[in-house]
Amino acid sequence: MTGSEVSPSFRLAYVPGVTPSKWVRIWNERLPDVPLTLLAVSPGEALDVLRGGGADAGFVRLPVDGTDLSAIPLYTEATVVVVPKDHVVAAVDEVTAEDLADDVVLHPLDDTLGWERPPGRPAIERPATTEDAIELVAAGVGLLVVPQSLARLHHRKDLTYRPVTDAPESRVALSWPEDKTTEWVEDFIGIVRGRTVNSSRGRSPEPAQPKSKRPEKSGAQRKPAAGKATGKNPRSGSGGPKGAKRGKPRRRS
Incomplete structure (x- = not known):
């Protein structure tokens, strides 16, 4: 198909x-x-x-x-906690789930982390979406633990986030x-998966067509390449090697 x-x-x-x-x-x-x-x-x-x-x-x-x-x-993805910029968590580089035990931590209905038991104290109601939960964090209602990409997606100037080292990952x-x-x-x-276009699963490009050779004219003699010996000595006309030395004549007694 x-x-x-x-x-x-x-x-x-x-x-x-x-x-x-x-x-x-x-x-x-x-x-x-x-x-x-x-x-x-x-x-x-x-x-x-x-x-x-x-x-x-x-x-x-x-x-x-x-x-x-x-x-x-x-x-x-790494998991982070979203907090107001003036929250105590903003003063550290990272936290654990236990560090959030005294805070209200929002748990939206579209949460994707699959907690066995979410950290912190539960809110009175669960927000419908992560976007709604972000608004509540900005209002000072609670904190929110999410994948880092969602914290970036819903970035606000009045909020920041820190890694939660022992939270589930997405x-x-x-x-x-x-x-x-x-x-x-x-x-x-x-x-x-990063396969190239020429891989077995990718779509192979059309093979290049071989270049056709020009046919030689019948009866035509191929000229020797420039500088190539023809087998004749230009001085003697003989077939000896070019530049051969002549022997001395023998003296008659």
Whole structure:
């Protein structure tokens, strides 16, 4: 099955915090005739979009439940705590979960860290999204522990963040429906894995056509190259080597 039988373009979903621009640029260079459509999705709906055929592949956060989706882990992110700039945590380089025990730590409904037990004291209500939680941190309601890319995505001048050394880490993966591993999906897998265009999974360029040799004219004699000996001595006309010395004449008694 070819990609053209699936959709008129390759549809790539991605969750907040993932920046797919590098891979999209390579795709456009290698497959300029196949448009790539980006779909921004929330972490909670990413897998349903893939299962429902809304995207051909997507950057998601692990774990991926079920056996109907394939996933290739790509990288792991550091976890940070987002705090107001005047908070005591802003004065140190890093913290542990235990250091946050006396603070209210917000736990949004779209949290992707999979805590067994979130640190700190729980808020009265859980924010609906990470973006909502960021606003509450800025209002002084509590702190927020998230993957570093989300802290950067929702950066504000009045907030900062510090690493949490013993918090769960978030892993980003490329995922797609296992029964829809099309040629385009294979092409994109090759791109994110760093394969070159000439690799076995990539699209091979057309082989170069050999240059045709000019036929020699029949009966034509090839001229010797300049400076090449012809076998005749220009002085004696004999076939001896050029520059040979003559022997002395024998004296008659």
